[in-house]
Amino acid sequence: MGIPQLKKHLEPHAERKVIEPCKAVVDGPSLAYHILGLCCRQTRRTSPFEQPTYDLLGRTAISWLNAIEECGISVIAIYFDGYLPRQKRPERVQRLLHSSRDLIKYHSAFITGVPRASSSKADDDTTVVDLFPHSWPGESRPKPPPPAFLVPAIIDALCASESYARLVYLVPGEADGFCAERARREGEPVVILTSDSDLLVHPLGDNQAARGEERGDGLSRLSFELSRDPYLTLGQAVEKCKRKGDDETLQKEYEAFVQSYLTPEIGTGFREQGLGYNEPRLDPRVSELVHQVLQRASREGQNEESDGEHYRNVEMFLPLLLDSTSRTSAWEGSRDVRRLAYAVLQLLTTRPISMVHEMRRMQRASSGTAIEVPPQAKVSELTSTLLNLMSKIQQSVGRTKVVWLVLGFFYDICLTVDRGRGFPLGLELLSQEKSGKLNETSWEFVHFLAEVQATCYSLRMLSQMLGFVASRVKKLPKQLTRLSRLLEALPSLPEFPSLGTFAEMLRSMREEGGLDCLLNVCNDARFNDILPHIDEIKRSTIRKKSPKKTKGVQMGEGRIAPRLTNPFNLLVTAGSED
Template sequence: MGLFDHATTSFVSTRLPPAPFLVPVIIDALGKSETYKDVVEVVPGEADLYCGRSVKQHGGLVLTGDSDLLVHDLGADGSTSFFKDIDHQPDNSDGLHSLIYYPTTIADRLSLPQSHGLRALAFEMIMDGHGTFRKLLGQSITLKTINMHEDQYLDFLKPYNALSQSTTDSANRSSGYPCQFMNFLHTLDPRISEWVFQFPSIARCTDSTASAAQLETNSIHVFLPFLVDCPIRTTAWEASTSLRQLAYGLLKNVTSTSEQEYCVFEHRRQNNINGKGYQLPNTPVTSGACTNLINLIEHLHHNFSRLPVPDRWIAFAVYQQVEWSSSAGKPVNSNFIVQKLPTLQTQTNLNNCAWDSLQFLAQVQGVFYSLRMLQQITGLLMSGGFERPCMKEASTLYDQLKSLPPLKDVPSFTCAVTLIHKIRAENMVQAAYNTLGIKEQRSLEVQETSENSRKKRKSGKNMAPKTPGRKQVNNSFELLEVE
């Protein structure tokens, strides 16, 4: 299908989500492109505000997927267009086509007050979600609801007030943060940036008042990318939790005293709406964890010094998966799929990968991204500007993480079999067991024993007669076990 083809709802709902690290990979590519690197800017806050300011000052069009841009102050000549409206007409040599929306023109046609524009109608829709368009339009023309709820209207406007260049410059000058720190903020991944800016002491270095306002409950919320893993198993992010906890702890320990008690809540698959909370370690514990990680990386890189640097990090990911599985009493996926290698010879794409392979690959991807989080946070600490000094272990760790491969080179589904061959050929699983000082788990034997035990338990139960030709199961997800 073409890039701008419109698929039916039923088709879209059955598709897998986009690649988990698509956005940061694109940002990395643009930053390294000779054509685009000088005209692309990653802003440390809501991009809508910066786009709105640019269009208001210079005119132009904002290409977006967010209809809220119509409510932003885009100026008299500002306009917006939506990704869903982009269409390609093969018979037309002009290329791509899209509808363009001019908020001021729309407001004029609706006879809305020039002082309020589409914001008046948007506020009416917020206050009365069940009102008819004719009713809401009439009330927005007379500013009925706005006059009745002025304070609520002012709160409604806060996320849409365009930034002024003088305000941003003033915030940057008065923040006291060094230039290196400000520049590094612009290199953070969006998922990392959004939780970093929840610390008020960091948010104040830009005009990110909206981010700072979220910290009234003294809690930081981290939204991790979606990993394609087995839906009935423990989320693949769990295998790399310790790495992310270290990243959270390193940042927390250098922020202001008033922010030392903040808790972090991770939002991942298989979590409730509140996320999974973590009490972050204090400085001595964080320092010890840094030292242990540094020693582990040095040990594994020394053991696999004959391999290219990216492959040494794969060995680290294997170790991380084996260590977590062993300590949590879970089957070691890496061990199992290496033993199962002959059956994977033809499985070169996602459509016929077994759940074990998918789960392991997702765990590897989770380890790499968690290391990237550590890499970016330690880099931010090295750029200075915090109230508390950074521990020396963080500097050593940052130097080690500089060799981490970019996200575009993180193993994907297209190279799953090649990855497993490499792990087996280099005895990475055995090396992980040797480093841990524990006996290798024979995953095939464990699984077969567990399967036989399960069958024996089920055979001893009084079961209702089965309908001929139809398998009866108590748990509908058991059907997923049939590979």
């Protein structure tokens, strides 16, 4: 993850050389963000409409690797983080907090809506990316967060490539440590391609850096001081390095810091898995969660009271979505899909997981949003209800992309019902789309898109967890096997709804039977105040109404009662299995 400010302080003293033909190991996350930077050089960075698509990012990653190989640099491995050690958690929380605050600033800077794309923006199919630019333009204005699924999209693209699939590894630790270890194992010099300054602290061996013990200790000590206080100037950090023996407690802290690089922490019970072989594919953040569950399984029989907080709290760091900070997180609507996913993982351990703490947009450092995990006894019921829901949708609209859009609308409606107030955001946008008044730059449009993306990604998480559990147990229950097969039809990341495609998808929702399907799956007493609005959108153009007349589910006989369980239960009696 890098030592704060270390690269900034050392870069002026770096020696620049031409890389001769050699072998190279690539830090995957660094590659992903480098590719993002290349694709964004000539775009309006304040506009999310000009962010590169996942398809362009993947194609550019392949082109960049091809280009360096043509220069004589032979890539022998590309490593991605599959687990982050405990000591990295505080830094990671601070990064999430910083990113969340940046999103709040962005929302405040463009409160009336996100900036449109410039008229000169080229279509992605014709976009030519400069793979080796001489300069990098700066941007001081607030920017949207990077594409939420950047890293898994790059992994998917590499794994689909005949040239690089066999070189991609999702490792049970930080990528930089595995890069360093691979470089040490090679019998000849190896270049490590990374932007992670942590690599400078890893021991690389005499044939890699030719650094003496004193130099190595000095660089490690400097890194340690900066990790403790990133606001130090280089001169201040050097002065602190000179006083290294004055404080016994500080010296022990430093020794522990160095040891973490000599023997980095890796996840328990997980061997290096090569993506593109027979191992089930996991996105890095899903992999991190799986490692935590496997660690709990490896500690079965031990006293839970003696466990550290890391072992008691199972955490899921969800990708940061571009959503409206004046609204509840876009992840909230699809939480029940993830509850089922977390429950499925309990098949790997007899030690119950009562809570998963989701780390998502936050305004202050915290332990995240606690998500209650259903016990194993409830997995069958939850699976059956989701199967019934998906079966009803597929029977209405076929196996088209509208299936996943209907799910997004359904969870948005359930979230509104759960709160007992407001009006479903998705239905409001459908009304605008049909009347020709849809504003694609409004925060309402952006937020509902994020909700649908969250639904699709939550289903992707569930699909990956089902695949992983199936590889670890003798046999999955029949219903879970059926659900896993249904989820094979999920859209790939490049096919996820985006700002460029979402307006057209809303039109498809109306024209391809989505509204009839929504009426069908919402055929329950709790939705009585919602159904007339769906039917009205279906029958005629919706006129813009004044705020006083559109208080959503509070119209008529007062507030709708909050749901008592999860939204799947609303369909238990309505649906039936094939």
